[in-house]
Amino acid sequence: MIEFHLDSRSGVSPYLQIVQQVRQALRLGLLRQGDQLPTVKEVVGQLAINPNTVLKAYRELEHEGLASARPGVGTFITGSLGGQSLAAHGPLRQALQRWIVKARRAGLDDESIEALFRDSFRSAAEEDIA
Amino acid sequence: MIAFSWRQFRTQGLIGAAGLVLLGLILLLTGPNLVHVYDTALAQCRASGGSASACNNPVISTDSKLQVLVLALVLIVPVLIGMFWGAPLVARELETGTFRLAWTQSVSRLRWLAVKLGLVGLASAAVAGLLSLMATWWFSPIDKVNANRFGAAAFGVHGFVPAAYALFAFALGATTGLLFRRTLPAMAVTLVGYIVARFVVAYSVRPHFMAPVTKAFTLNPNAGWGITDSGSGIQVSTDPPDLSNALIVSNTIVNKKGQTPSASFLHTACPGVPGVSGPPPSPVGGHTGAVPAPGGGQQAFQQCVNAVSARFHQVVTYQPASRFWTFQTYETLLFVLVSLALAGLCAWWVCHRLS
Amino acid sequence: MSWVLDAQGLGKRYGRRWALRDCDLQIPSGHVVGLVGPNGAGKTTLMHLAVGLLTPSAGGIEVLGRPPAADPAQLSRVGFVAQDTPTYARLSVEDHLRFGAQMNPGWDDASARDRIAELDLDADQKAGSLSGGQRAQLALTVAVAKRPELLVLDEPVASLDPLARREFLQSLMEFVADGAVSVVLSSHVVADLERVCDYLVVLVDSRVQVAGEVDDLLATHRRLIGPRRDAGSLPAGQDVIEESHTDRQSTMLVRCDGPVLDPAWTVEELSLEDIVLAYMGNAATARRAHRKLEVFS
Numbered sequence: 001m002i003e004f005h006l007d008s009r010s011g012v013s014p015y016l017q018i019v020q021q022v023r024q025a026l027r028l029g030l031l032r033q034g035d036q037l038p039t040v041k042e043v044v045g046q047l048a049i050n051p052n053t054v055l056k057a058y059r060e061l062e063h064e065g066l067a068s069a070r071p072g073v074g075t076f077i078t079g080s081l082g083g084q085s086l087a088a089h090g091p092l093r094q095a096l097q098r099w100i101v102k103a104r105r106a107g108l109d110d111e112s113i114e115a116l117f118r119d120s121f122r123s124a125a126e127e128d129i130a
Numbered sequence: 131m132i133a134f135s136w137r138q139f140r141t142q143g144l145i146g147a148a149g150l151v152l153l154g155l156i157l158l159l160t161g162p163n164l165v166h167v168y169d170t171a172l173a174q175c176r177a178s179g180g181s182a183s184a185c186n187n188p189v190i191s192t193d194s195k196l197q198v199l200v201l202a203l204v205l206i207v208p209v210l211i212g213m214f215w216g217a218p219l220v221a222r223e224l225e226t227g228t229f230r231l232a233w234t235q236s237v238s239r240l241r242w243l244a245v246k247l248g249l250v251g252l253a254s255a256a257v258a259g260l261l262s263l264m265a266t267w268w269f270s271p272i273d274k275v276n277a278n279r280f281g282a283a284a285f286g287v288h289g290f291v292p293a294a295y296a297l298f299a300f301a302l303g304a305t306t307g308l309l310f311r312r313t314l315p316a317m318a319v320t321l322v323g324y325i326v327a328r329f330v331v332a333y334s335v336r337p338h339f340m341a342p343v344t345k346a347f348t349l350n351p352n353a354g355w356g357i358t359d360s361g362s363g364i365q366v367s368t369d370p371p372d373l374s375n376a377l378i379v380s381n382t383i384v385n386k387k388g389q390t391p392s393a394s395f396l397h398t399a400c401p402g403v404p405g406v407s408g409p410p411p412s413p414v415g416g417h418t419g420a421v422p423a424p425g426g427g428q429q430a431f432q433q434c435v436n437a438v439s440a441r442f443h444q445v446v447t448y449q450p451a452s453r454f455w456t457f458q459t460y461e462t463l464l465f466v467l468v469s470l471a472l473a474g475l476c477a478w479w480v481c482h483r484l485s
Numbered sequence: 486m487s488w489v490l491d492a493q494g495l496g497k498r499y500g501r502r503w504a505l506r507d508c509d510l511q512i513p514s515g516h517v518v519g520l521v522g523p524n525g526a527g528k529t530t531l532m533h534l535a536v537g538l539l540t541p542s543a544g545g546i547e548v549l550g551r552p553p554a555a556d557p558a559q560l561s562r563v564g565f566v567a568q569d570t571p572t573y574a575r576l577s578v579e580d581h582l583r584f585g586a587q588m589n590p591g592w593d594d595a596s597a598r599d600r601i602a603e604l605d606l607d608a609d610q611k612a613g614s615l616s617g618g619q620r621a622q623l624a625l626t627v628a629v630a631k632r633p634e635l636l637v638l639d640e641p642v643a644s645l646d647p648l649a650r651r652e653f654l655q656s657l658m659e660f661v662a663d664g665a666v667s668v669v670l671s672s673h674v675v676a677d678l679e680r681v682c683d684y685l686v687v688l689v690d691s692r693v694q695v696a697g698e699v700d701d702l703l704a705t706h707r708r709l710i711g712p713r714r715d716a717g718s719l720p721a722g723q724d725v726i727e728e729s730h731t732d733r734q735s736t737m738l739v740r741c742d743g744p745v746l747d748p749a750w751t752v753e754e755l756s757l758e759d760i761v762l763a764y765m766g767n768a769a770t771a772r773r774a775h776r777k778l779e780v781f782s
Contacts, residue, residue, distance in 0.1 A: 006680070008676070008679070008680070011754075013703075014680070040662050041659050041662040041663065044655070044658035044659060044661070044662050045655050045656075045658065045659040045662075046655065047655075047680075048651055048654035048655045048657075048658055048680055048681060049658065049680045049681065050517055050658065050661070050680070050681055050682065050683050051658060051661055051662040052683050053683075131587055131588060133583070133587055134583070134584050134587050134588065137576065137580055137583070137584075138573070138576075226571060226574070227567060227569065227571035228571045228572070228573055230538060230565070230567035230571055231567065231571050231572065231573075231624070231627075232588075233537075233538060233554075234536050234537070234538070234554075234560065234563070234564070234565040234567075235560065235561075235584075235585070235588035235589055235631070236557045236558075236560045236561035236588060236589045236590060236591070236631065237557060237560070237588050238556070238557055238560070
């Protein structure tokens with residue numbers, strides 16, 4: 001069974017942190033298909049957060065096809081992240097390095113490159129969810 | 131709610147009950163002896179022709195310390211109940227903030243108050259009533275000898291009226307506790323208020339529960355007399371006649387026309403008595419015993435008394451002994467009604483003014 | 486949408502001083518509502534009005550659709566824990582459970598005893614000798630075991646150490662997860678509220694400054710940093726809550742209906758604490774200005 005933790009300083013909203021932790025656990029093989037996620041009551045009893053936050057996270061996981069809720073029983077992992085990550089890493093890394101070179105040529109310093117990346121990443125993440 | 135009120139009151143209630151049981155045992159153990167002294171020693175004394183005071187002495191002096199204790203208990207227990215059971219009843223909850231816990235459960239404030247007042251009020255009346263009845267039973271030989279239970283002081287420590295006193299003291303305590311929101315000031319005010327109320331009722335109200343009986347008696351030259359010179363003239367007074375267990379309201383010395391002895395009459399009839407002619411040598415007062423005049427003053431005093439007795443008689447207004455239990459009932463009703471009024475005030479205050 | 490609390494022009498006065506004034510507040514059901522504000526702002530007064538310990542001096546209030554404390558049925562729908570969690574010091578934990586059972590027809594004794602067992606409380610221990618955290622948990626148990634629809638908590642964790650505070654909030658959230666219940670709790674520690682609340686009400690100087698869903702507040706408030714500008718020059722739909730200026734730079738905290746498109750601004754997101762502080766600071770500034778006016782008029 002997975003155990004969640006909350007980083008109150010990370011700037012990432014709590015429900016997203018839960019989603020990310022589930023994805024990370026799937027990536028590392030700590031969670032497998034058929035595993036049950038902790039009940040909402042268990043999570044809030046441990047983290048002292050609003051139950052709606054957990055519900056929101058579990059709904060998001062359902063929406064992404066990673067989990068599904070069985071009424072009266074619990075929420076279970078149904079999907080996986082497996083293959084899609086490792087294979088795509090190579091080409092993605094190269095594309096990213098080309099972009100960084102372009103940015104440097106345009107005159108951006110390190111901090112500006114990081115800030116630009118972070119802002120774009122965040123607004124893309126929000127658009128995804130919307 | 132009743133069970134919880136009892137839980138809150140439990141310690142105090144058990145102390146009260148334990149005290150009652152303890153005293154009851156003591157009275158039970160010593161009572162028969164008092165009766166025995168009365169039956170045997172007193173009867174023998176009277177049979178052999180002893181004076182009243184000498185014969186009464188054995189009964190009056192048996193267990194005299196216990197007598198004082200019992201009387202003191204019947205006198206103070208009602209006001210102690212008011213201070214220790216009544217004052218903290220609501221005040222403590224207001225002081226500690228627990229009323230915010232009690233008034234947000236599913237019980238209305240009125241019901242909460244009614245149960246608390248009812249339970250502890252009944253306990254108060256029961257404890258004081260039982261105490262008083264036990265004491266009255268134990269005191270009966272002494273009462274037969276003293277024959278003074280209707281007197282202002284004795285009335286309140288006999289019979290069942292102390293139950294009503296305790297109920298009143300409790301209601302007064304609860305009300306002041308509620309109004310002041312603090313236990314200690316409420317206890318102080320309850321004590322003072324209780325004393326004032328008892329005094330006022332005993333001396334100004336009780337004698338007038340029923341229209342008193344008025345009767346004329348001849349004066350007895352051998353009784354206790356007193357001649358005083360107050361600011362408004364010379365007063366002559368004497369002990370009332372022997373009306374056992376009656377409540378004397380007033381007694382005056384008057385002639386057939388209803389006039390008290392005039393100054394001129396006294397000057398003529400009582401020439402040698404200090405205070406009548408010339409300035410009084412020493413303060414003279416009281417009803418009992420002769421004036422402490424030196425030497426021949428005694429004879430002059432007696433002459434004066436004889437002269438007054440010949441011309442005047444005594445008019446006494448009193449409540450007959452037979453009315454004792456009626457008066458107990460009236461006074462009980464009075465204090466019970468006041469207690470109910472106070473309870474009503476509490477209810478109104480709790481429901482409408484504590485918001 | 487049903488309101489769990491509906492206050493219209495609500496006010497409470499003690500003598501000449503208004504503890505709460507012109508309070509217009511509609512709180513939707515099914516939320517954990519944080520009531521935040523400085524001491525003396527009127528939080529306790531509002532809560533006492535909501536549970537029927539006080540009656541209004543002005544305006545009106547309805548809780549779960551009815552006047553507070555209207556009758557025993559209404560009283561059983563609302564659970565309350567007052568500030569400093571009053572308990573009967575001389576009575577034991579067991580006595581308190583019996584108290585709850587006798588005073589509330591809807592008392593769930595089994596769940597109350599389960600909670601006491603989980604909390605490791607000694608049933609015979611007198612409440613006065615419990616630690617602050619344990620007393621708070623006992624008071625919470627008594628309030629929730631009667632199965633209320635609304636739970637009102639007045640600064641329940643204010644005087645608790647961090648561990649006791651965390652444990653209390655864990656217990657509270659478990660209770661919320663269990664069933665359909667609304668919670669209103671007050672605090673002046675915003676960090677606690679941020680984890681636990683999904684609706685926020687800011688009360689300053691006995692008036693409501695802002696009220697809304699936490700997600701909504703976080704989404705609509707932004708910090709704008711840019712070259713020196715007048716607050717009036719902002720387009721409609723952008724309300725300035727707080728502003729500060731140097732000779733070259735302006736920093737403004739705004740509430741906006743839509744995205745900020747002016748490229749001159751650097752737009753930053755805010756934490757809930759930033760937003761609360763801004764509203765509290767705004768009220769303080771207004772109070773100081775009002776006082777200055779009073780001095781000169």
